[in-house]
Amino acid sequence: MAKHVNPTRMELSRLxxxxxxxxRGHKLLKDKQDELVRQFILLIRKNAALREEMEKKLTAxxxxxxxxxxxxxxxxxxxxxxxxxxxxxxxxxxxNIMSVKVPIMNFDYEEELIAPPFRxxxxxxxxxxxxxxxxxxxxxxxxxxxxEVEKTCQLMATEIEKTRxxxxxxxxxxxxxxxxxxTSIRNKLEETERSNITRLIKVKKMKQ
Amino acid sequence: MSRKVGVIGDKxxxxxxxxxxxxxxxxxxxxxxxxxxxxxxxxxxxxxxxTEEAAASVKETIESYKSRLTPAIILIPSQHxxxxxxxxxxxxxxxxxxxxxxx
Numbered sequence: 001m002a003k004h005v006n007p008t009r010m011e012l013s014r015l016x017x018x019x020x021x022x023x024r025g026h027k028l029l030k031d032k033q034d035e036l037v038r039q040f041i042l043l044i045r046k047n048a049a050l051r052e053e054m055e056k057k058l059t060a061x062x063x064x065x066x067x068x069x070x071x072x073x074x075x076x077x078x079x080x081x082x083x084x085x086x087x088x089x090x091x092x093x094x095x096n097i098m099s100v101k102v103p104i105m106n107f108d109y110e111e112e113l114i115a116p117p118f119r120x121x122x123x124x125x126x127x128x129x130x131x132x133x134x135x136x137x138x139x140x141x142x143x144x145x146x147x148e149v150e151k152t153c154q155l156m157a158t159e160i161e162k163t164r165x166x167x168x169x170x171x172x173x174x175x176x177x178x179x180x181x182x183t184s185i186r187n188k189l190e191e192t193e194r195s196n197i198t199r200l201i202k203v204k205k206m207k208q
Numbered sequence: 209m210s211r212k213v214g215v216i217g218d219k220x221x222x223x224x225x226x227x228x229x230x231x232x233x234x235x236x237x238x239x240x241x242x243x244x245x246x247x248x249x250x251x252x253x254x255x256x257x258x259t260e261e262a263a264a265s266v267k268e269t270i271e272s273y274k275s276r277l278t279p280a281i282i283l284i285p286s287q288h289x290x291x292x293x294x295x296x297x298x299x300x301x302x303x304x305x306x307x308x309x310x311x
Binding site: 055059156 | 210213221224227230257280286289295298305307310311
């Protein structure tokens with residue numbers, strides 16, 4: 001649909017400028033989208049693999065813990081966990097991937113936390129419990145990596161969706177509309193010119 | 209700036225994470241879970257792990273933090289095993305971004 005504007009030369013040059021900007025913007029956004037999608041595909045594959053592994057291992061760890069703790073009194077187990085008093089912290093740094101802000105997470109924990117011997121009460125534990133804790137500690141790095149990758153994927157997916165909408169709006173709405181309007185103004189101007197010439201010819205003839 | 213790492217879920221599922229020095233919150237009802245998430249977000253937590261069961265009841269709250277840099281809310285299976293909600297989220301992301309499922 002061509003927009004209704006005054007068919008003047010001013011308007012024509014204004015629209016031409018707009019079209020140039022729109023085409024350039026479209027190209028830039030398209031490039032951005034392509035690059036984002038490329039990186040996203042790499043990341044999301046990693047994300048899926050990590051999540052699958054984490055879920056499998058964590059479920060296994062839960063069941064082995066359930067078995068191990070079955071023989072113990074509930075209050076003992078809570079006591080076991082109460083020993084640890086430290087605090088796991090994470091440093092979040094912003095990184096910029098194609099103008100999407102994604103987090104880089106640096107986790108800060110002591111190495112001895114994930115290596116035996118573990119810091120929990122030995123008073124009422126048993127061998128199975130030790131083993132299930134060992135299993136669990138192996139999952140920690142996995143969980144932390146997953147956190148970073150999955151958050152990045154979430155943010156990128158939102159940005160890709162936004163960019164795609166913009167690209168499509170430019171490609172299928174703004175640019176064709178501008179082109180059509182420009183053509184219609186041109187036609188109108190040419191038409192006026194032709195009628196002018198005809199009039200001049202007529203006037204000349206009348207004078208003769 | 210260092211941020212804390214939190215876990216939300218039913219007691220038996222998340223108790224174990226005390227071993228990792230995570231900040232553990234027990235929450236069962238949806239209002240408790242919502243309050244816990246909001247509290248953690250306000251205190252500038254970096255990552256919140258939440259069991260799939262707990263997450264299923266507060267979907268909107270979790271959705272609202274998706275576009276923010278922190279906290280990253282990550283689903284984990286509970287002691288009853290995985291319900292596949294976490295995987296479903298990944299598939300949703302792919303579909304949203306690319307338009308079709310390529311996994």
